[in-house]
Amino acid sequence: MIIEKAEYLWFLLLIIPLAFHYYLSFSSGKKDLLHIGGKWRFESLYNIYMVKYFFIFLFFVLSFIFSILALSDFKWGEKLVEDYRSGYDIIICLDVSVSMQADDIVPTRLKGAVEVINRLMEDMWNSKFGVVIFKGKAVRIWPLTDDLEAIKLFLNTVSPDLITIPGTNIQEGLAVALNTFGKSGRYQVIVLLTDGESPDNNIIKEAKKAASRGIPVISVACGTEKGSRILLDGRRFVTNSKGEKVVSKANKQLLKLISSVSNGKFFELYESGKIKDEILSIVTRIEDENLDRSLKLEKISGYRLFLGFTICFLIIALITRGFRWENMF
């Protein structure tokens, strides 16, 4: 079972102020009842009021809880649906920030990443590739094309100097990569190559956006958690304001999170041979020979069950309120 939109579950916290308000409202309602109903019949009115109040509150809150559960989109079980897609569109999302010049991967992280891309292009030569690079901002270099020669030529010249704005904006990189895909009827994948040293918190939001479009992000960690100093121009090291040499460490946790949120997978740089298998395994297609069509397994959303309960509890709350008990209230 998976929860597609778990963030809606936070709404359940509203039950606390709701219950508090119900308590206050119950107390003030008791006083009003005394004023309106009069002392002579207060006791009998109060008994009904108390029981009715409790049940209306109960059913209203239950309907609220179930509507939140419906919104959260719980999914369980699988069904077979037709799948028309064939072939792969792969967007390479490459970090070209200065930290990619660190030499904890020999010769540098960036060169290591380029090797991985070249290997992937050899393995998936039948696919279309596009290239997005990012530093402080993201730039689409090549749109989706099967001209792998153009991509190889670009990779030969790639360096941090291509973008002048400093930083590591993974979020924008993913956003530009997502915009590069068109309507193609093919399987779409993003391969993110970065050291993950990014301060932006909206990255996961972008990864979720990819997941909602059925695009997995396969992240490849460029660098080690031990890290290393960053060599500039082959001579001097990057230093901070105090003149100390900056040590860049790969943030693998972030990359693992991006991949898991978007239903992709995380790899180390040396595992480049496995990326092809991972992309191919995204497609769990079942060829239906008799019907000449492809089928795929899709998770079933259980929102209708929860919404059904929501409506039921709402109706029960209305009926509880609408029935006159003991011909009094």
Place this chain on the structure above:
Amino acid sequence: MWSLEHPFSLLLFLILPFLIYFVHFRKKRGGVILFNFNIWKNRKYFRKIHPGRIFNVFFWVIFWCGFCSYIIALGGPHMIEKERIYLTKGIDIIIVLDESGSMSTPDFEPGNRFESAKRVINQFTHSRENDQIGLVTFSSDAILRVPPTLDYTMLEEQLQNLTLMELGEETAIGMGIAVAALHLKSSRALNKIIILITDGVNNTGRVTPEQAALLASRTGIRIYTIGIGRTSDSEWTYKDLDTGIQITGLSGEFDEYMLMKIAQVSGGKYFYAGNPRSLNSIFEEIDSVEKTEKRFRINVKRIPYHELFILVGLLCIFTSYLGRRLLLKEIF
């Protein structure tokens, strides 16, 4: 187009009138304290309509709207989008455009040769559907601007950003063809074509146009050549917007014989465009000649909208609840 996955769920709307009657109009409904006005001894009693009642009606209308929204959400509302999925691969086209200084000759009203060519290329890309189009420009050297792609918006952007003489002042037609051929070489398309647009004579580059054309024809690429501009000499002026430097020159005749030969060697065709209209019709002719069999399938995509309806329902019911409780002080 809107559709419902479970239309039978809408049958729930049938109970709505009963519920509304039960909650609002039934005489002996609950939640209301009844008073016996007989104590006024047959004197007439006029009940004034309190302004708060309007709010009460308003909040209950909101409540029922929210309830309806829930029922619609239960029906599984979704938008149906149809998209065309091509089963066959189209043609791979690379447009090779001259960006030497003479292309700024203002004999192609309303602008110059270069701007006219950009405009016509744009129109041409809009007329294609499943064909990958790329762009190579050349002057002293040649460069790939966009590899063959179906992403025509990027092609359009690159065309808009093109400026003259970025790669020098000379004309390397051979290099232009060679670069385009290199990027079409490994293409798996059945038909591969190059459309060359130039107004000059090849005067630089490591490869001659004839050599490049021969190379291209060996990999099954057809080259359409378009000679652009007037045959007589005319003066041109180009001002570099970045540096402010103004360059003037004289555009001579283009090498018609060479263009014809290139087209002939590769199995393409040579055209002469003396004005923007003829350039347009040349592209229309290429467009009509270069057609492949297109097989496609219509894919129906369903975009679910139940989340929106649940959210609206929840918001309505909550607003109604808060309004009646906090503003109107309803007990329940």
